[in-house]
Amino acid sequence: MFTGIIEAxxxxxxxxxxxxxxRLRxxxxxxxxxDLKLGDSVATNGVCLTVIxxxxxxxWADVSAETLTCSNYDQLKVGTRCNLEKAMTPTTRLGGHLVSGxxxxVGEVLSRxxxxxxxxxxxCAPAALAKFIAAKGSITINGVSLTVNNVDGSEFELNIVPHTLQETTLQEMRGGSRLNLEVDVIARYLERLLQGEQAAEKQSGGLGRDFLAAHGFLGGGA
Incomplete structure (x- = not known):
């Protein structure tokens, strides 16, 4: 796990x-x-890579075909600059939010x-990720922990302060730049829990959320 606070x-x-x-060097x-040793993890532009x-x-680290497909690593070339963060330890201060790597x-910068x-x-984020992005919530962009300012469908806005710009590669991003996105892992777990709850309600036919909503016990009652 990582914090989204870039170290170098x-x-x-x-x-x-x-x-x-x-394979990347x-x-x-x-x-x-x-303190880095073989087998340790380093978030490299937001992707968790294992040191070999x-x-x-x-x-040096290996990148799987799956990672190449779901990230912006297909645009890497020699000389590309990358945000780096070593894996957190039990005593690491959590200055950002929990980031899995x-x-x-992949999102795209529409304007700056x-x-x-x-x-x-x-x-602009992929449509499938939009439900996980909330105003004032957290998101990871190329490994950087950031706060979402507002959301409009699958589009969202961020405000980057001067220190973050200076210490990360976000300073290089322009319209059309493609960015690695990681939504808040807590939002993903919540969705999974809700899916399980809804499936259980349908299977049991018992007193669940859908039943309560249908009979006026949930929502904007007077």
Whole structure:
């Protein structure tokens, strides 16, 4: 797990195709590698990658075909800059929100504009993810934990403060940029719980949410 607070900006140093998969070498920039070992995880532009080699100035990691399909990794090239964060520990301060490093889909920047000293982005998410995105809720963009300002269907807006722009690759994002999105994991678990509850109600025919709503016990009664 991660927090969405970026520790350093790295760079793709090498790429090797392995069938449908990809092997990456990431130069880690200012990321502290002293406590990193083989098998550890590093969120790289929001994707949880497992370290398979430590050449000294960075790390090698394998990327599966599935990850290539559901992320913006198909646009990577040597020299691409990446947001980096090592996995959290039991004593890590949770400055952002709980981030799994499992990208849910790719969004697109529709527009970018200055607002005071901050920058606003309007982003379009895949339709299937829209129900998980809520105003004032959390979302992860290229590994960065951010607060959603408002939502309009599958589109949402973010306000990025100067410090976050300076310390992440979000400063490079423009209209048309494709971004790795991870919705709040709590929202996903809630949906799953509700699906299970609704299935149980239908199977038992008992006193469930649908029954109560149909008989006026839920909703805007007087």
């Amino acid at each position: 900006i790295g760079e793709v140093a090498a790429m090797e195709r392995r069938g449908d998969d990809l 990431i130069n880690s920039g200012a990321l502290d590698l002293a 080699d430590l050449p000294g100035d960075g790390y 499992h990208v849910d889909g 504009w200055d607002e005071g000293r901050s920058v606003r982005f309007r982003i």
